[in-house]
Every structure is written in structure tokens, then in C-alpha cells.
Amino acid sequence: MVDIRTSFVGLPLESPVIVSSSGLTRSIDRARSLVEAGAGAVVLKSLFEEQILMHTGHLIAHNDYPEAEDYISAYVRTEAVDTYLSYVREAKEKLGVPVIASINCRGKESWFEFAEQVRGAGADALEVNIMRLETDLYFDPVATEQTYIDIVQGLRGTGLPIIVKLSRQHTALPALVDKLRASGAAAVTLFNRTYQIDIDLEREQFVGGEVFSHQGDFTETLRYTGLIVGLVPGVEVAASTGIYTWQELTKSLLAGAQVGQMCTAIYKQGAQAIRESLRGLQMWMQEHGYENIEELRGRLSYSAVPDPTLFERMQFMKYFSMRNN
Numbered sequence: 247m248v249d250i251r252t253s254f255v256g257l258p259l260e261s262p263v264i265v266s267s268s269g270l271t272r273s274i275d276r277a278r279s280l281v282e283a284g285a286g287a288v289v290l291k292s293l294f295e296e297q298i299l300m301h302t303g304h305l306i307a308h309n310d311y312p313e314a315e316d317y318i319s320a321y322v323r324t325e326a327v328d329t330y331l332s333y334v335r336e337a338k339e340k341l342g343v344p345v346i347a348s349i350n351c352r353g354k355e356s357w358f359e360f361a362e363q364v365r366g367a368g369a370d371a372l373e374v375n376i377m378r379l380e381t382d383l384y385f386d387p388v389a390t391e392q393t394y395i396d397i398v399q400g401l402r403g404t405g406l407p408i409i410v411k412l413s414r415q416h417t418a419l420p421a422l423v424d425k426l427r428a429s430g431a432a433a434v435t436l437f438n439r440t441y442q443i444d445i446d447l448e449r450e451q452f453v454g455g456e457v458f459s460h461q462g463d464f465t466e467t468l469r470y471t472g473l474i475v476g477l478v479p480g481v482e483v484a485a486s487t488g489i490y491t492w493q494e495l496t497k498s499l500l501a502g503a504q505v506g507q508m509c510t511a512i513y514k515q516g517a518q519a520i521r522e523s524l525r526g527l528q529m530w531m532q533e534h535g536y537e538n539i540e541e542l543r544g545r546l547s548y549s550a551v552p553d554p555t556l557f558e559r560m561q562f563m564k565y566f567s568m569r570n571n
């Protein structure tokens with residue numbers, strides 16, 4: 247039998263599949279069933295500071311005593327954070343695999359405060375879910391990147407392995423990832439999925455869009471996984487978005503990913519999605535003569551292939567699409 251054990255940010259994993267941060271990992275029982283199906287680690291549902299602030303605002307709006315505002319803010323925050331910390335502790339106690347906490351903050355200080363607390367609760371690593379959409383026309387784009395770097399530099403002090411979950415919307419991703427690496431990030435998760443919006447044509451109103459990814463979204467994950475692995479040594483990549491079957495998982499590893507994160511596929515097919523992906527990977531490894539993951543990882547990364555310009559081709563120029571013309 248081939249060996250599919252691996253490691254991620256220094257943590258030993260029984261398999262290269264990680265369950266993404268989502269409602270799938272909000273319940274310990276559900277997470278346990280996914281570990282039993284073969285997941286090597288889990289990323290817990292994110293602790294969103296914005297949600298806490300919204301809840302606080304709602305309570306304050308319905309409270310007749312303005313002097314109680316500070317008390318309500320502190321109470322709601324402590325309550326939400328404590329609930330999350332108990333969840334981290336329970337996951338550590340019951341899951342038997344590395345537990346990665348996930349946070350998304352608004353204020354700079356909150357990142358460090360939450361990170362210290364999840365470290366204290368026993369999380370093995372921290373995925374920071376940073377997504378910003380700047381709407382200020384005078385905003386300096388360099389300042390956005392600096393925010394990411396400052397957060398990572400600040401979190402280095404916790405001693406936890408830091409994984410930065412990024413969105414696709416970055417101008418020069420390799421350069422950003424290299425700065426994050428230099429600032430202390432152990433890995434990047436490529437990519438997060440933005441909350442989608444849509445228009446209801448009947449009501450002529452904006453509504454929430456599709457929650458789940460599409461299998462075709464994987465091609466961008468693949469391109470950037472191969473690019474980052476080849477161009478930025480010293481940082482691991484968790485491939486994420488569009489990993490539905492063993493094929494996407496295997497391709498991610500060939501491009502150089504350390505692990506593949508799965509979310510939508512599990513929502514749609516249950517724990518079977520993990521089982522089938524691992525079985526398919528093992529069969530493919532056997533057929534292709536690989537005994538362990540290290541032998542195949544990165545064989546098709548940007549720095550390993552003879553013609554890496556393939557990674558850089560973005561345009562459908564006639565020259566490149568000749569075969570399909």
C-alpha cells in the first residue's frame with residue numbers, strides 16, 4: 247500500500263486532505279465523521295470579529311440605558327470568544343488530528359488578542375482569514391499589503407504556525423506571498439472564496455449569490471499553487487477551491503501543494519468525498535509507481551517543468567489556442 251501520510255506547517259498528518267473552515271467544522275460530531283473518513287486535519291469555522299460587533303450593535307440598539315454600552319460590548323465579546331475557545335478545546339480533545347483555528351478580525355489589536363487566546367486553548371496552528379475590499383478612492387494599494395504583513399509579523403509572537411488564507415484578488419501574488427513568508431507565515435491557503443452577490447431581476451434587488459464553488463474554479467487554484475511553490479520556496483501551500491475529486495487533489499500535489507483543502511465537495515457528497523479522493527489518489531500513486539507523497543509533490547511546479555511560461559499565459563492569443571481553432 248502506498249503511504250499518503252504527510253505534514254503541514256510542521257504538523258504530522260495521516261493524509262493530505264484538510265477540511266476547510268466552514269459550517270462543516272462548526273459541529274465536533276460532524277468534524278469527527280470527516281476525520282473518520284480520512285481527513286488529516288481540520289480548520290475550524292472562523293471566529294469573525296465583525297459578527298461579534300454586529301451582535302453588540304444589535305443589543306445596544308435595543309437597550310434603553312446608554313451607560314450600559316461598554317458593559318454590553320465587553321460581555322458579548324467575552325461570551326463569543328469563550329464559546330470559540332471551548333470549541334477549540336473540545337476539538338483538540340475529541341478529534342485526534344491537528345486542529346487549526348481560524349480568525350477574521352476588523353481591528354489590528356484583535357488579531358493578536360484572539361490569536362493568543364486560541365493558542366492558550368490548544369490550537370495547533372492558526373489560519374488567518376484576511377479579506378479586504380478597499381472602497382476609498384485615495385487608498386494606497388501598498389498600504390493594503392502592508393496590513394497583511396503587519397498582521398503576520400504581529401502574530402509571529404504567538405509561536406503558532408501561521409497560515410494566511412488569501413483571496414484571488416491580488417495584483418502580484420508571488421511578491422505578496424514572499425513578503426508574508428519573510429514576515430513569518432508558514433503557509434498560505436490559495437484561495438478563500440468571496441461572498442458572492444447577485445441581482446434578483448424580478449425584485450430588482452441585490453441578493454446573496456451562490457455559496458458553493460464550482461469544480462471549474464480549480465484551474466486558478468492549480469495555476470497559483472504551481473507558481474507560488476516554484477517561486478517562493480520556504481512557504482507551504484494549502485490548495486483550496488474546486489477540489490472535488492481525487493483528480494484535483496492529485497493535481498494540486500503534483501503542482502506542489504502540501505495539502506488540499508475540501509469544502510463544497512463535502513457539503514455536496516458528504517464524507518464520501520474525502521474517502522473517494524484518498525482512494526483515487528492511492529490508486530493513481532500505485533499505477534504511477536509512487537510510494538509516498540514526497541516523491542510526487544511539486545513534480546509539476548513552476549520551477550520543475552521545462553516550460554514554465556505555460557503558467558504565465560493568461561490571454562487566448564491565436565498562437566496558443568491554435569489546436570482549438
Ligand SMILES: Cc1cc2nc3c(=O)[nH]c(=O)nc-3n(C[C@H](O)[C@H](O)[C@H](O)COP(=O)(O)O)c2cc1C
Nearest residue numbers: 266267268269292375438439459487488508509510
Ligand atoms: C457554507 C460555507 C461557509 C464557509 N465559512 C468559512 C469561514 O468561516 N471561514 C473561512 O475562512 N472560509 C469559509 N468558507 C470558505 C471555504 O473554507 C473555502 O475556502 C471555499 O468554500 C472554497 O473551497 P471549496 O471549493 O472546496 O468549497 C466557507 C464556505 C462555505 C461554502
